[in-house]
Amino acid sequence: MLRPSAGDGETLWKANVLAELPHSAAFCTPRPIICACGSWSIDGWEAWQWLSGRADESRVHDVLRAGEAFHRALVDVERPSFLDLADDPWARADRIAWEEEEVPCNAAVQRLARAFRTVGDRSQVIHGDLLGNVMFDPGHPPVIIDWAPYWRPVGFADAIVLADAACWHGLEPAEMIRLAGGRSEGRQHLIRALVFRIATFELLGVWDSRMQSRHESVVAAALA
Numbered sequence: 001m002l003r004p005s006a007g008d009g010e011t012l013w014k015a016n017v018l019a020e021l022p023h024s025a026a027f028c029t030p031r032p033i034i035c036a037c038g039s040w041s042i043d044g045w046e047a048w049q050w051l052s053g054r055a056d057e058s059r060v061h062d063v064l065r066a067g068e069a070f071h072r073a074l075v076d077v078e079r080p081s082f083l084d085l086a087d088d089p090w091a092r093a094d095r096i097a098w099e100e101e102e103v104p105c106n107a108a109v110q111r112l113a114r115a116f117r118t119v120g121d122r123s124q125v126i127h128g129d130l131l132g133n134v135m136f137d138p139g140h141p142p143v144i145i146d147w148a149p150y151w152r153p154v155g156f157a158d159a160i161v162l163a164d165a166a167c168w169h170g171l172e173p174a175e176m177i178r179l180a181g182g183r184s185e186g187r188q189h190l191i192r193a194l195v196f197r198i199a200t201f202e203l204l205g206v207w208d209s210r211m212q213s214r215h216e217s218v219v220a221a222a223l224a
Contacts, residue, residue, distance in 0.1 A: 001030070005046035009082035014147055015040035017077060026069030028141045051143045053135025057169040060179070063134045063161055066142035070127060071154045077125045079151045089203035094128070094150055097196040106202045108212060108219055112195045115223055119188050121153035128157060128196075131164045159189035163197060166218045173221035190222045 005011055015032035023029070032040055033047040040046060057063075083091075095101040096109070103113045127133070129148040136142055150156075162179055165171035180186035198215060201207040 001048045001050045002045050003048070005041035005044060007041040007044065007046075009085075010080070010149070011046065012040055013080045013082060014149065015046070017074075018147070021073055023141065024069055024073075025141055027066045027073075027144055029070075029144050029147075051135070051137075051140075053137040053140065053143045055132050055135050057131050057165060059134075059136065060131070060161065060165045060169075060171055062136065062142065063130055064158055064179070066134045066144060067127060067130045067157060067161065068154075070144050071124065071157065074125045079123075079125065080149065083149070083151055089200050090128075090148070092203055093196050093199035094152070096199045097156075097192040098152070103195075104199060104202050106198060106207060108198050108215060109195050109202065112191050112198075112219060112223065115191050117188055119153065119185055119192075121155055121185050121189075123151050123153055126150050126152050126154055126157040128152070128160055130157060131161045131169070153185075153189065155185055155189040156192060159186070159193035160196065163190060163193040163218060163222075166221075167197070167215050173218050176218065177221055177224075187222065194219055194222055 018029050019032050021029060028051070030049040030051050033049060034040060035042045092101055096103055099116060103109055126149070127144065127147050128150040129146065130144070133146045134142050134144055159180060162171065162176045166173050166176040176190070180190050194215070198207065201211055
């Protein structure tokens with residue numbers, strides 16, 4: 001599979017990691033294909049192994065299980081330096097969610113931010129957009145694609161899955177809370193996941209009354 005490539009530090013880092021990442025019956029990823037010249041990208045393109053499957057955002061439990069295996073395989077990967085240079089809306093929203101950048105003038109974000117408490121969970125490399133990027137094909141391991149790397153606790157990655165499922169794919173807010181677990185960190189990860197998503201929409205200029213209505217009950221459940 002060919003796709004456009006920025007050829008930047010993130011592209012090369014992900015290719016190097018995924019070329020060697022051990023797979024299991026619980027997950028796999030496409031492998032990058034090296035160019036004849038020995039580079040992971042050339043002339044604005046990169047090549048990846050094609051794997052079959054289809055995303056299914058209703059399979060929240062299966063996505064969480066695949067994500068758990070993926071993150072377990074990444075546990076010893078060092079923090080990549082390119083994260084320090086990222087300045088797109090997603091990177092900025094991630095920093096807002098972790099109190100590393102000022103909270104924007106958005107009522108929902110400010111309401112959630114008032115509930116921030118200290119999180120003691122260990123950070124590692126995670127996938128910050130799993131729900132629509134796990135593909136399923138009967139008889140094959142789940143395939144994890146379009147890796148969005150962040151340096152945060154695994155619980156934050158899980159909470160993004162749950163928040164996305166509750167806001168956009170019919171997961172009941174009460175089930176979201178149950179799956180987040182009873183620990184205070186689970187609730188904090190949910191609060192920060194919602195800040196991450198809403199702040200991204202705000203920074204992209206797409207947050208409006210329709211978005212607010214869609215998120216309202218989920219925000220209320222996370223804060224209850």
